[in-house]
Amino acid sequence: MKLGIVGMPNVGKSSLFNCLTQAGAQSANYPFCTIAPNSGVARVPDKRLQTLERIYNSRKVTPAIIEFVDIAGLVKGASGGEGLGNQFLAHIREVDAIVHVARCFKDDNVTHVEGSVDPLRDIDVINLELILSDLEMVEKWLAKAGKSARADKSLQAEADALKLVKADLEAGKPARGALDKMGDEIRDIILGFNLLTAKPVLYALNVSEGDMTNDGADNADVRKVQELAKEENAKAFSVCASVEEEISTLNDDEREAFLRDLGVERSGLDKIIQASYALLGLISFFTAGPKEARAWTIKNGSRAPQAAGKIHTDFERGFIRAEVINYDDIARLGGAAAAKDSGLMRVEGKDYVVKDGDVMLFRFNV
Ligand SMILES: Nc1nc2c(ncn2[C@@H]2O[C@H](COP(=O)(O)OP(=O)(O)O)[C@@H](O)[C@H]2O)c(=O)[nH]1
Numbered sequence: 543m544k545l546g547i548v549g550m551p552n553v554g555k556s557s558l559f560n561c562l563t564q565a566g567a568q569s570a571n572y573p574f575c576t577i578a579p580n581s582g583v584a585r586v587p588d589k590r591l592q593t594l595e596r597i598y599n600s601r602k603v604t605p606a607i608i609e610f611v612d613i614a615g616l617v618k619g620a621s622g623g624e625g626l627g628n629q630f631l632a633h634i635r636e637v638d639a640i641v642h643v644a645r646c647f648k649d650d651n652v653t654h655v656e657g658s659v660d661p662l663r664d665i666d667v668i669n670l671e672l673i674l675s676d677l678e679m680v681e682k683w684l685a686k687a688g689k690s691a692r693a694d695k696s697l698q699a700e701a702d703a704l705k706l707v708k709a710d711l712e713a714g715k716p717a718r719g720a721l722d723k724m725g726d727e728i729r730d731i732i733l734g735f736n737l738l739t740a741k742p743v744l745y746a747l748n749v750s751e752g753d754m755t756n757d758g759a760d761n762a763d764v765r766k767v768q769e770l771a772k773e774e775n776a777k778a779f780s781v782c783a784s785v786e787e788e789i790s791t792l793n794d795d796e797r798e799a800f801l802r803d804l805g806v807e808r809s810g811l812d813k814i815i816q817a818s819y820a821l822l823g824l825i826s827f828f829t830a831g832p833k834e835a836r837a838w839t840i841k842n843g844s845r846a847p848q849a850a851g852k853i854h855t856d857f858e859r860g861f862i863r864a865e866v867i868n869y870d871d872i873a874r875l876g877g878a879a880a881a882k883d884s885g886l887m888r889v890e891g892k893d894y895v896v897k898d899g900d901v902m903l904f905r906f907n908v
């Protein structure tokens with residue numbers, strides 16, 4: 543599961559990517575840290591882990607991580623091969639969700655390729671390239687398979703679904719909207735085509751340092767994009783990449799003091815990472831003990847054996863049961879033993895759907 547960072551040139555994509563992944567790289571020796579130079583992992587901030595660390599007196603804390611890819615080079619005309627056009631679009635096709643960075647900061651020293659700061663226009667430029675690329679794909683498919691569809695029922699369903707999407711694309715709208723209106727079966731078919739504009743998106747608005755407070759809402763440009771995001775059923779967060787770059791070199795205590803001085807409760811970066819995690823449909827369950835307090839990542843809706851399998855394939859293969867206490871109960875009562883005494887430990891079987899914040903112990907036999 544990974545997110546692609548896209549946007550116009552010089553909007554702060556690489557700056558954002560660097561601070562996202564700087565924190566991640568420090569944290570550990572994750573094996574896939576350096577798959578490609580423009581790919582890296584970010585730690586998912588989760589205050590619950592610190593509480594578990596304290597309660598269990600854990601020697602080590604291991605957060606969840608997500609992967610980001612800095613996809614540079616998208617410009618006007620990319621879908622027609624402008625710049626390195628199609629190559630970049632192919633990179634976007636490989637990611638599961640998109641972080642769309644737009645520039646809201648003013649700085650005469652940083653060139654703007656379109657000549658002025660206007661995030662809505664910039665977002666339109668990028669979205670149009672993605673839409674055109676999808677449209678080309680949909681048209682190709684319909685031209686090729688559309689004819690045989692009349693004879694083949696399964697192809698007919700695909701063709702009908704794609705025609706719905708095509709109408710939206712032709713109207714300059716992303717495929718995402720049409721997906722929301724479809725039944726599960728058709729939606730799965732469409733998702734199988736891996737359209738760029740069907741991928742979930744969040745907007746990261748790169749603001750000036752002075753606009754960091756109040757989630758950037760004092761900036762009129764930010765408000766405009768937030769409105770757009772609302773219409774699109776997406777989310778928008780403001781972040782100041784240049785300040786985040788400073789922050790990412792600080793330790794946790796210094797960081798909190800720094801943010802307090804700026805009048806900001808949570809860093810924009812943290813918000814973006816947490817929202818990215820949710821955008822991918824991911825949740826965390828925990829394991830906790832004196833050795834380690836750890837967050838594990840699973841798809842929302844996963845069952846207990848799949849969760850066990852994240853830790854070890856043997857856990858999944860030989861799964862017997864899971865002992866589950868919710869984080870909130872442990873935090874409220876100050877420990878697992880107290881939660882157990884209060885009857886808040888549940889024994890769950892293989893059909894149990896894991897919830898975000900479950901603290902789990904697996905029993906298995908191989
Ligand atoms: N003033 C200001 N400059 C920034 C900010 N973020 C990035 N920059 C500068 O903008 C330029 C382009 O940033 P970069 O991250 O390389 O943009 P990219 O082309 O989207 O990857 C660099 O000179 C950055 O230092 C910001 O928040 N404020």
Ligand SMILES: [Mg+2]
Nearest residue numbers: 555556557614
């Ligand atoms: Mg860059």
